Amino acid sequence: MRIGFIGGGNMASSIIGGLVASGFAADNIWASDPNTESLEKLRNVAPVHTGSDNHALIAAVDIVILAVKPQIMKMVASDIAASVQSQQPLLITIAAGVTSSSLDGWLGGNNAIVRCMPNTPALVRSGATGLFANARVSAEQRQAAEQILQAVGIALWVEQEDELDAVTAVSGSGPAYFFLVMEAMQAAGTEMGLSPEVAKQLTLQTALGAAQMAINSDVDAAELRRRVTSPKGTTERAINILQDGGLTALFSQALEGARLRAEELAIELEGE
């Protein structure tokens, strides 16, 4: 299986890093990008084939992963349409808000397309990806797409393409929410007199421990939270302040905002 990335930025780098760490040969990975700095960073992640010619990349691989920004996807897709029509690779798009039907149209039609929404923890093989396959994708191609994304974390199929907007809100953008919580906890610890380094280490280890416990536990997050919360204790005070401040409703609004933005992006991009 030879895989080519069109767009060698942050996400391509995360997925390539994860693939190679999982044992996939760097020699079977191609990346093309006009930005020589991005390509240099990629080569520091793994010794993959790099270049700036998207057509040459398509000729070299079996699977093309489209990893450019949503706003330039139409331009990039229109430019490679002839090569895609002649080579008929499996196409995997990771762009937020670009629907499989828009992409298929820009690429000249009748293409096998897997649309997915990964996240940056793919770099450390802890990614979470939602996938959707259009009707042209064969069972073998589905398996290949799943294998690539599973090499860098968990990969879950959705039945309806619009579910990917919710996946984007939960796990695509999700790492940023946890990073924000980490920033806020580190800052609060420092304000209370801990050194920045100690506040940082305690925060990060706590995040890791909480996630590991939640993944390994047979009880849900609410029960794990209750087990930390002693009656009339310190956690109870903190949780009450967070809940009185509307944290749960705020998360609901924030994720709905992200989902709506994904929907808007699709409409904006279709209209271009």
Ligand SMILES: NC(=O)C1=CN([C@@H]2O[C@H](COP(=O)(O)OP(=O)(O)OC[C@H]3O[C@@H](n4cnc5c(N)ncnc54)[C@H](OP(=O)(O)O)[C@@H]3O)[C@@H](O)[C@H]2O)C=CC1
């Ligand atoms: N970042 C994230 O957490 C996630 C991102 N995504 C999706 O992944 C996609 C990529 O995002 P991200 O990696 O963050 O973006 P980046 O900007 O880091 O990477 C995109 C790369 O594509 C390059 N590029 C521009 N034009 C072309 C072209 N014609 N041919 C090939 N490459 C080109 C860019 O170069 P230059 O810098 O010169 O423009 C850049 O290096 C987006 O569509 C995004 O929606 C999905 C899930 C999570």
Ligand SMILES: O=C(O)[C@@H]1CCC=N1
């Ligand atoms: O913020 C964004 O639009 C992209 C999609 C999910 C994560 N980053």
